[in-house]
Amino acid sequence: MARLTINGETRDIEVDPETPLLWVLREQAGLTGTKFGCGIAQCGACTVHIDGVATRSCALPVSAVEPGQQIVTIEGLSEDGSHPVQQAWLALDVPQCGYCQAGMIMAAAALINSTPSPSDDDISAEITNICRCGTYNRVRAAIKLAAETASASQKG
Amino acid sequence: MTVATLSRRKFLIGTAATAGGLSLGFHVPFAAQAEGSSAVLPEINAWVLIRPDDTVVIRIARSEMGQGTLTGLAQLVAEELECDWSKVTTEYPTPGDSLRRNRIWGSFSTGGSRGIRESHQYVREGGAAARQMLISAAADLWEVPADECSAANSVITHASSGRTVTYGAVASLAAQMPMPTNIALKAPREWKIAGKPLPRLDTRDKLIGKQIYGVDLTLPGMLNASIRACPVFGGKVASFDATAVSGMPGVRKVVQVDDTAVAVVADTWWQAHSALNALPIVWDEGPNTNVTSETIAEMLREGLDAEDAVVGTAIGNARAALDGDARVVTATYSFPYQAHATMEPMNATARYTTDKCEVWVPTQNGEMSLAAAAEASGLQIEQCEVYKLHLGGGFGRRGNYQEYVRQAVKLAKEFPGTPVKLIWSREEDMLHGAYHPVTQCRFRAALDAGGNVTAFHMRISGQSILWPLRAEVRETGRDPVVFQGLSDGGTEGAFGYTIPNLLIDHAMRNPPVPPGFWRGVNLNQNALYVECFIDELAHEAGIDPLEFRRKLLGDHSKHLAVLEAVAERVGWEKPAGDGIHRGLAQIMGFGSYVAAAAEVSVTDGQLKIHRIVAATDPGHIVNPAQAERQVEGSFVYGLSACLYGECTINGGRVEQENFDTYEVMRMDQMPAVETILMPSGNFWGGVGEPTIAVAGPAVLNAVFAATGKRIRQLPVKNNSLGA
Ligand code: FES
Ligand code: FES
Numbered sequence: 001m002a003r004l005t006i007n008g009e010t011r012d013i014e015v016d017p018e019t020p021l022l023w024v025l026r027e028q029a030g031l032t033g034t035k036f037g038c039g040i041a042q043c044g045a046c047t048v049h050i051d052g053v054a055t056r057s058c059a060l061p062v063s064a065v066e067p068g069q070q071i072v073t074i075e076g077l078s079e080d081g082s083h084p085v086q087q088a089w090l091a092l093d094v095p096q097c098g099y100c101q102a103g104m105i106m107a108a109a110a111l112i113n114s115t116p117s118p119s120d121d122d123i124s125a126e127i128t129n130i131c132r133c134g135t136y137n138r139v140r141a142a143i144k145l146a147a148e149t150a151s152a153s154q155k156g
Numbered sequence: 157m158t159v160a161t162l163s164r165r166k167f168l169i170g171t172a173a174t175a176g177g178l179s180l181g182f183h184v185p186f187a188a189q190a191e192g193s194s195a196v197l198p199e200i201n202a203w204v205l206i207r208p209d210d211t212v213v214i215r216i217a218r219s220e221m222g223q224g225t226l227t228g229l230a231q232l233v234a235e236e237l238e239c240d241w242s243k244v245t246t247e248y249p250t251p252g253d254s255l256r257r258n259r260i261w262g263s264f265s266t267g268g269s270r271g272i273r274e275s276h277q278y279v280r281e282g283g284a285a286a287r288q289m290l291i292s293a294a295a296d297l298w299e300v301p302a303d304e305c306s307a308a309n310s311v312i313t314h315a316s317s318g319r320t321v322t323y324g325a326v327a328s329l330a331a332q333m334p335m336p337t338n339i340a341l342k343a344p345r346e347w348k349i350a351g352k353p354l355p356r357l358d359t360r361d362k363l364i365g366k367q368i369y370g371v372d373l374t375l376p377g378m379l380n381a382s383i384r385a386c387p388v389f390g391g392k393v394a395s396f397d398a399t400a401v402s403g404m405p406g407v408r409k410v411v412q413v414d415d416t417a418v419a420v421v422a423d424t425w426w427q428a429h430s431a432l433n434a435l436p437i438v439w440d441e442g443p444n445t446n447v448t449s450e451t452i453a454e455m456l457r458e459g460l461d462a463e464d465a466v467v468g469t470a471i472g473n474a475r476a477a478l479d480g481d482a483r484v485v486t487a488t489y490s491f492p493y494q495a496h497a498t499m500e501p502m503n504a505t506a507r508y509t510t511d512k513c514e515v516w517v518p519t520q521n522g523e524m525s526l527a528a529a530a531e532a533s534g535l536q537i538e539q540c541e542v543y544k545l546h547l548g549g550g551f552g553r554r555g556n557y558q559e560y561v562r563q564a565v566k567l568a569k570e571f572p573g574t575p576v577k578l579i580w581s582r583e584e585d586m587l588h589g590a591y592h593p594v595t596q597c598r599f600r601a602a603l604d605a606g607g608n609v610t611a612f613h614m615r616i617s618g619q620s621i622l623w624p625l626r627a628e629v630r631e632t633g634r635d636p637v638v639f640q641g642l643s644d645g646g647t648e649g650a651f652g653y654t655i656p657n658l659l660i661d662h663a664m665r666n667p668p669v670p671p672g673f674w675r676g677v678n679l680n681q682n683a684l685y686v687e688c689f690i691d692e693l694a695h696e697a698g699i700d701p702l703e704f705r706r707k708l709l710g711d712h713s714k715h716l717a718v719l720e721a722v723a724e725r726v727g728w729e730k731p732a733g734d735g736i737h738r739g740l741a742q743i744m745g746f747g748s749y750v751a752a753a754a755e756v757s758v759t760d761g762q763l764k765i766h767r768i769v770a771a772t773d774p775g776h777i778v779n780p781a782q783a784e785r786q787v788e789g790s791f792v793y794g795l796s797a798c799l800y801g802e803c804t805i806n807g808g809r810v811e812q813e814n815f816d817t818y819e820v821m822r823m824d825q826m827p828a829v830e831t832i833l834m835p836s837g838n839f840w841g842g843v844g845e846p847t848i849a850v851a852g853p854a855v856l857n858a859v860f861a862a863t864g865k866r867i868r869q870l871p872v873k874n875n876s877l878g879a
Contacts, residue, residue, distance in 0.1 A: 016405060016430075020426070023425065027424040027425060027426060028424075030374070032368070032371075032372035032374070033364070033365015034365070035371070035499070035548070036501070037582065038814055038815050039582055040582075040815070040816060042814060042816055043815050073365065074364065074365035075364065075365045080364075081360065086364065089359075089363050090360065093359055095356075095362040096224070096785060097222025097549045098359075098361075098362030098367055098546070098548070099369060099499040099500045099548030102362075102365050123823065124823050124824035127823050128823065128824075129822075129823075130499065131792070132498060132499050132551070132792070132793065132820065133222040133549060134785075134791065134792030134793060136792060136822075136823045137826060137829060138785070
């Protein structure tokens, strides 16, 4: 049994405590927006936020997550796709196949939260997710756009 | 396992009214030539459905895997349909429906950069015919001649009376109209929707976690499976101890699949996979345990000098010219096995009963998936159905090779009536690919005193992708795909350099590692080999690489035009920045002309790619924004391959099992990419693949400019760039 707070909702889930958080999200919580790509914390497709920190959920046993910790998945990043990162992604039409994009968006959202105006080096260092379709340059541009709009709305 | 036996009617135009709406299906003969007909219309696979609320559903037979074909094909239909683009949605027809309707949508195959270039004609005709029928319906309603009415933005207008009606209002009437026989298409210069950089139709769901991929599918009562095949190619299952895991949580069954694999079926995938990891399996590793990368390289090296080879292109007498007293330059290159590594691992979901088999699968070829379902289920093909899902990457892996479908069906047969979803682990995906084939290449070229290339022999030794797929290739040893980009003329991939004595030949050598179509296919290494060696010749001749190519490309103005475009944009004639060095490459492939210029620096043996300029001439461009994304993405795929891509073989199996050892390019290595789209009209080339081929050689030629080192054994990571 695991008690988890996912996208603001606390749930008790019947599951082997060794199960990676990724599979609990996908198979027990029914949140399939978080993707499986490698299972060894290499690709970032499974990135979620735990207390605001971008975390690769495929290599994290669910028992390592405390009940009070806030897990946020792509489904919970905003109500309706209105998060500045999602909006920037829409404006620049970033996704190709889209499979890596939930992880990219979650990693990017955590980055601009901790570093409101990320430099190119910050982006290169922090966004290590794999995209095989090759969206990297648009991801970079969208992160910058999101950072601008996020800081503009904070000032405004 | 062929779909060619499905009946193809010579000329079929079907219309069918569906609940209050209009649906049009067209089929004009693919088999026209075979039947000696003079009909030149290609088969039509578009399907337009208009709901009373004016929503336009455009059916797309090709698969969306990130390349944007869904949006591009819809633009072509919508352009001729004259509909309101904001009301357009798309859906996939099913391969089973296609079969029942005499392959009304034509080919479902999505590969070879063919999505648009091979269906633009019939999908546009589908849109145009639908428009004409809607106009006829309105004209009937108003009792006026159809030619007094016009359509725009989903509204039909009778000019003289000022009456208007929307498409939705006349859709069911239009469905009764006779199919027009005279279908005129707009010239591309009149396009308003096609040819424009419209946003993709499938973006929004991908931003909020709503896009359902194959791995995400959930059906009521569904079970989940993880599978492991013998990691050694050609090996089999000897034994396994199911009792060791049968008590583990959620486990339903341990199932041997064919001779080669064992799967665990459980309530959840994680339970299935955990049990599979705990399952003791003994393999009969078979005949290939002594195969290594080195034994394969040795096998190919022998082919470099073999007497026996299949000639691809021959002009003049290259052998004689090389045996003369000219100055001969030689070089030998090699290119390794590579995995597709799509981000979404292979998967399929199947439900089997004794009279029906259904499969849900991300596939590049729905008809191949259907044939695989029929074969594995033992049912008639008419009893099977395939529902396509968007692909989390395809790159060639999900076309001809449908083993995951066969496996899923065999697992589903163990649980009649219950859907079973099979997901491969990344390790399974890496160990059981359809790998980019391995080749080596030896050049011998003669230069005269003026730096002219008087003879050129390119010998390719290595693996054939078609060999396992086609009997005639096994009989003749001739695989035409080997010579991509090296043809003597033609519209697919003409060799651009004019050399009086030219010989390009292939010694087929097939190691026991399964080869496959891999984005860019053989154009990738052919371009790398040729463009790096041309650079070597330019250097030997003491001539600037651009100037050297200009001389040789004089007869091929389109090849030259893209090269000139990148040279100009990168500033070839001007000095580069401090420590920056440049390289060039060009090729024709998949019907398009492409070139790239790279700017790199090498500091303490570390390569940094700063900037890429790419030019492409695909004839026509349906969506420039998507074309740009394909070109940019090509550099990620192509440079990943050039810098890191390598599956090494040891003990008859692939050594790299996941992204920790199979490196791919990430954000920090991604150069700036400037794309020049220069469609010159009058032909239709592909966009998704050709540019990959120039990524590697442009960078390697720049590396030579920076270091004086020629990288001839790929990938780059195995070479030292230091002093
Ligand atoms: S699936 Fe977690 S990092 Fe790849
Ligand atoms: S968009 Fe396809 S893997 Fe990134």
